[in-house]
Amino acid sequence: MASESSSSSSSSPASPASSSSFLTEPSPPHSPSLDATTSSNIDIPVLISGAGPTGLMAGLLLAKMGIRSRIIERDMAPTPDSRAVGTHARTIEILKLTDKAVYEEVGSQSWRSESMRFYFGNSLVADIKPKPSNDSEFHVPWMLAQTETVKILTDAYEKTGMGKVERGWELLDTKVVEQEQEQVEHQQAEDGTTQDVKTTTRTTSWVETTMRRAIEGTNKRKGESVVLGTVDMAGEDEDKDYEVKVVRSEYLIASDGGRSTVRHRLNIPFPGRTRDYNFILFDGHVETDLSTSHITFINGDNRHSVGMFPIRDNRVRMMLDDGTLTQEQFNAREPKTPTKEYFEKLLEETLGTLKLKVLSYNWLTYYRVNERRAAEFTHKRRIFLAGDSAHCHSPAGGQGMNTGLQDSYNLAWKIALVLNGTAPQSLLDSYNEERIPIADEIIKFSAKTLDNGVYQGWLSSNMKRMMLSIVPFLVRYLPNGRSRPPFSMLGLRYHENSVNKAHKSQHYPVTGPASIGQRAPDDILVPFTAPADTSVPRSEYLAELEEDLTDQPIPTRLYELLAFPGVFHILVFAADRLAKEKDFDCCLVKDVDHYQRIWSSRWPGLRGVLESNATSEAMMCKKMKSTPQFMVHVISSATPSSFESDPNETTTTALADREAGFGKVYIDCEGGRLHERYGFAGVSTKKAGGGIVVLRPDTHIGFRVSNVESAAWVEVDEYFGSILVN
Ligand SMILES: Cc1cc2nc3c(=O)[nH]c(=O)nc-3n(C[C@H](O)[C@H](O)[C@H](O)COP(=O)(O)OP(=O)(O)OC[C@H]3O[C@@H](n4cnc5c(N)ncnc54)[C@H](O)[C@@H]3O)c2cc1C
Numbered sequence: 001m002a003s004e005s006s007s008s009s010s011s012s013p014a015s016p017a018s019s020s021s022f023l024t025e026p027s028p029p030h031s032p033s034l035d036a037t038t039s040s041n042i043d044i045p046v047l048i049s050g051a052g053p054t055g056l057m058a059g060l061l062l063a064k065m066g067i068r069s070r071i072i073e074r075d076m077a078p079t080p081d082s083r084a085v086g087t088h089a090r091t092i093e094i095l096k097l098t099d100k101a102v103y104e105e106v107g108s109q110s111w112r113s114e115s116m117r118f119y120f121g122n123s124l125v126a127d128i129k130p131k132p133s134n135d136s137e138f139h140v141p142w143m144l145a146q147t148e149t150v151k152i153l154t155d156a157y158e159k160t161g162m163g164k165v166e167r168g169w170e171l172l173d174t175k176v177v178e179q180e181q182e183q184v185e186h187q188q189a190e191d192g193t194t195q196d197v198k199t200t201t202r203t204t205s206w207v208e209t210t211m212r213r214a215i216e217g218t219n220k221r222k223g224e225s226v227v228l229g230t231v232d233m234a235g236e237d238e239d240k241d242y243e244v245k246v247v248r249s250e251y252l253i254a255s256d257g258g259r260s261t262v263r264h265r266l267n268i269p270f271p272g273r274t275r276d277y278n279f280i281l282f283d284g285h286v287e288t289d290l291s292t293s294h295i296t297f298i299n300g301d302n303r304h305s306v307g308m309f310p311i312r313d314n315r316v317r318m319m320l321d322d323g324t325l326t327q328e329q330f331n332a333r334e335p336k337t338p339t340k341e342y343f344e345k346l347l348e349e350t351l352g353t354l355k356l357k358v359l360s361y362n363w364l365t366y367y368r369v370n371e372r373r374a375a376e377f378t379h380k381r382r383i384f385l386a387g388d389s390a391h392c393h394s395p396a397g398g399q400g401m402n403t404g405l406q407d408s409y410n411l412a413w414k415i416a417l418v419l420n421g422t423a424p425q426s427l428l429d430s431y432n433e434e435r436i437p438i439a440d441e442i443i444k445f446s447a448k449t450l451d452n453g454v455y456q457g458w459l460s461s462n463m464k465r466m467m468l469s470i471v472p473f474l475v476r477y478l479p480n481g482r483s484r485p486p487f488s489m490l491g492l493r494y495h496e497n498s499v500n501k502a503h504k505s506q507h508y509p510v511t512g513p514a515s516i517g518q519r520a521p522d523d524i525l526v527p528f529t530a531p532a533d534t535s536v537p538r539s540e541y542l543a544e545l546e547e548d549l550t551d552q553p554i555p556t557r558l559y560e561l562l563a564f565p566g567v568f569h570i571l572v573f574a575a576d577r578l579a580k581e582k583d584f585d586c587c588l589v590k591d592v593d594h595y596q597r598i599w600s601s602r603w604p605g606l607r608g609v610l611e612s613n614a615t616s617e618a619m620m621c622k623k624m625k626s627t628p629q630f631m632v633h634v635i636s637s638a639t640p641s642s643f644e645s646d647p648n649e650t651t652t653t654a655l656a657d658r659e660a661g662f663g664k665v666y667i668d669c670e671g672g673r674l675h676e677r678y679g680f681a682g683v684s685t686k687k688a689g690g691g692i693v694v695l696r697p698d699t700h701i702g703f704r705v706s707n708v709e710s711a712a713w714v715e716v717d718e719y720f721g722s723i724l725v726n
Pocket of ligand 1: 049050051052053054055072073074075083084085086087146169170171172255256257258260261281367386387388389395397398399400401402403404
C-alpha cells in the first residue's frame with residue numbers, strides 16, 4: 001500500500017496540464033492476480049469520484065459485496081438544492097434489495113404522491129392514479145429531496161466500515177496506466193534439467209488519479225454555476241494552498257456529475273443538444289388552495305405551464321416554463337438569476353384564478369435543458385462513467401437520479417465479481433453495452449415528456465387535454481400488471497449479449513414480460529414449510545397452509561428472497577410436479593444439491609458479504625454466516641391441498657425443510673401467477689413441465705430454459721461456465 005503519494009503545492013495549484021508532475025512513476029506490480037489486473041500496488045480497489053446519489057450507491061453496493069472503496073467529493077457539504085425529488089418504483093425496489101435500512105429511512109421520510117393532477121386553466125381535467133399491481137410492491141413515486149437521499153446513502157455507506165466520503169477532495173486528472181509484464185516460465189528439458197524461458201506476456205493495468213484539497217476553504221472556482229456550465233480548469237482561484245495526492249486503484253467510478261472532470265480528461269465526447277426551453281426552478285414553502293400532496297401540472301391560459309412537486313411540510317419544487325430563448329439570448333439575459341418578483345408575476349399569470357402564495361424559498365434559478373450522452377461509458381475496462389457524468393436530460397419524468405442509481409446497480413456486482421476472481425474482466429464490457437441503450441431510451445422519454453409538458457400550439461394543447469381526460473378511465477380498466485407507468489422504470493430491459501443469453505429452446509417473444517434481460521417480475525409467494533409440530537395430522541397442516549395463501553399480511557414476495565447483493569438466484573418453476581409426480585421430488589433434490597455443491601466449489605462467492613437484507617422472518621431461514629454465490633428457490637404452482645399427505649413421511653416434499661436459498665419450496669399464489677409472469681403458465685403434470693430462470697445479481701433475467709429435468713441443469717451450468725471464470 002505504498003503508492004499513495006501526497007505533496008503540497010502553494011499558491012499556484014496544479015493545473016491539469018501540469019498535474020502529471022505530481023504523479024509518481026509507477027512501480028511494477030508485485031504479483032499479477034487476474035487477467036490484466038494488478039492488486040498488490042494499489043491503494044484502494046475502487047475509487048469513486050463524486051458523492052452524489054450515483055457514487056454513494058456504487059460505494060454502498062460494493063461494501064455490501066465486501067469491496068472497499070473511497071469516495072472523494074469536491075464539495076464540503078451535500079447540495080441543499082432539492083434537485084431530484086422523485087424516487088420511482090424500480091429504484092425503490094433496488095434500494096430495498098441493497099439495504100433494508102436505507103429503504104426504510106427513505107420510505108419514512110418520503111411523501112407518497114398517490115396521483116398526478118392536470119389542470120387546463122382553472123379546471124381539473126385529469127386526476128391519474130397509478131393502479132397497484134402485484135408485479136411490483138411499489139406503484140407510486142416516493143417524494144424526497146435529493147439532499148436527504150444523499151444524507152441517508154452517506155450514512156449507510158459509512159456505517160458499513162468499508163469506505164468513507166472524503167469531502168473537500170477534487171479529482172484533477174486520471175489515467176489508466178498499462179504495463180507490459182515479463183513473465184518467466186520454467187520448462188523441463190529432455191535431460192531433466194529445468195530451463196527458464198522468458199516470455200513477455202501480460203499487460204497489467206491500474207488507474208492513477210490525481211486529486212487535491214484546498215488547505216483552507218473550498219475547491220470550488222469563483223462564479224461556478226451549480227446547475228450548468230463547463231469545466232473551466234483554467235479558472236483557478238489565486239493564492240490558495242493545496243494538498244495534492246496520487247491514488248492508485250483497480251477501478252475508478254466517475255460519478256462526478258454533468259460536468260464530469262473525468263469525462264473531460266479522458267476526452268470522451270458528450271454529444272447532444274441544449275434545448276431552447278427556459279425554465280425557472282423554485283424550491284420553497286408555499287400557501288395554496290391546490291393540494292400539495294399530489295404532483296400537479298397546470299397549463300395556463302397564458303400558454304405557459306408549471307409543474308408542482310410536493311416534497312414535505314408544504315415545501316414544493318416548481319418548474320415554471322419561461323418560454324424559449326436561444327443560447328445567445330440566454331447568455332445575454334440580465335439578471336442572471338430570476339428575481340422573486342419576476343417569478344411570482346409569471347406564476348400568477350400562469351395560475352390564473354388558482355391561488356398560490358410564495359412564503360419562502362431556498363432555490364430560485366433559471367434552468368436550461370441539456371440532452372447528452374457520453375460516447376462511451378467505459379475506458380479501458382478500468383474507468384466507468386455513471387450517472388449524470390454519462391448522460392443528462394431534462395428533469396421531466398424525474399428520471400435522472402433514478403438512472404444514476406440504476407447505473408451503479410448494474411455496475412457494482414460486475415466489479416465485485418471481477419475483483420473477487422469469480423468473473424473475467426470481459427464481464428465489465430456489458431456495462432457499456434447495457435447502459436448506453438437505457439440512457440438513450442431515458443433521454444428520448446424525458447424529451448418527449450418535456451415537449452408534451454410545454455405549450456406547443458392550440459391544436460396540440462386541445463389534443464393533450466382530450467387525451468388526458470380519458471387516461472384515468474384507461475388506467476382503471478387495464479389488466480393487473482399492465483399499468484406500469486413509463487416513469488416507474490419497471491419495464492426497462494437489457495438486450496441479449498454475453499451475459500443475457502436466450503436459450504435455443506426459448507419460445508417466448510423477445511419482448512415478453514420474462515424474456516432475457518428483463519427486470520425479474522415480482523409477486524406474492526408463501527413459504528412451504530414442514531409442520532413444526534409433527535403431531536399435527538398432515539391433512540390438517542396442509543389445509544392450514546392453504547389458508548395462509550389468502551391470509552393477510554402477505555406471507556412474502558419473491559423480491560424478499562433476492563435481497564442479497566452480488567448473488568445469482570436460480571428460480572425453479574416446478575409447476576405442479578412436486579405434488580403430482582412421485583419421483584420428481586428426489587430428482588430435483590439431487591440436482592439442486594449436486595449443482596449448488598459444484599458451483600460453490602468452483603466459484604466460492606463473495607467473501608466478506610456483510611449481511612442479508614432479507615426479512616428472515618418472511619424467508620423462514622436461519623441467519624446465514626456468509627452468503628453463497630448461488631441461491632436456489634423452488635416455486636410450485638400446486639396448492640398445498642393437492643400435495644399427497646403420506647402420514648409416514650415427515651415432510652411432504654424433502655425441499656420444504658430447506659433453508660431459503662438452498663432449494664426451499666414456495667407456493668405460487670393463485671395457482672401460478674408467478675409461473676404466468678415468467679412464461680410458464682398452463683404447464684401441468686406432463687413431464688418436462690416448468691422451467692428454470694437464472695437471475696443476475698441485479699435481478700435481471702440472464703438465462704432461462706423451459707425444463708427442470710437434469711438436462712436443464714446442465715444447461716444452467718454451461719451458462720455459468722460461459723460468463724464466469726473457468
Ligand atoms: C432541477 C433538477 C431537478 C431534477 N429532478 C429530478 C427528479 O425529480 N428525479 C430524478 O431522478 N432526477 C432529477 N434530477 C436529476 C438529478 O439531480 C441528477 O440526475 C442526479 O443528481 C445525478 O446524480 P449523480 O450522482 O450522477 O451526480 P451529481 O448529483 O451531480 O453528483 C456529482 C458529485 O460529484 C462532485 N464532483 C464534481 N466534480 C468533481 C471532482 N472533480 N472531484 C470530486 N467531486 C466532484 C459534485 O460536487 C457532486 O457532489 C434533477 C436535476 C435538476 C438539476
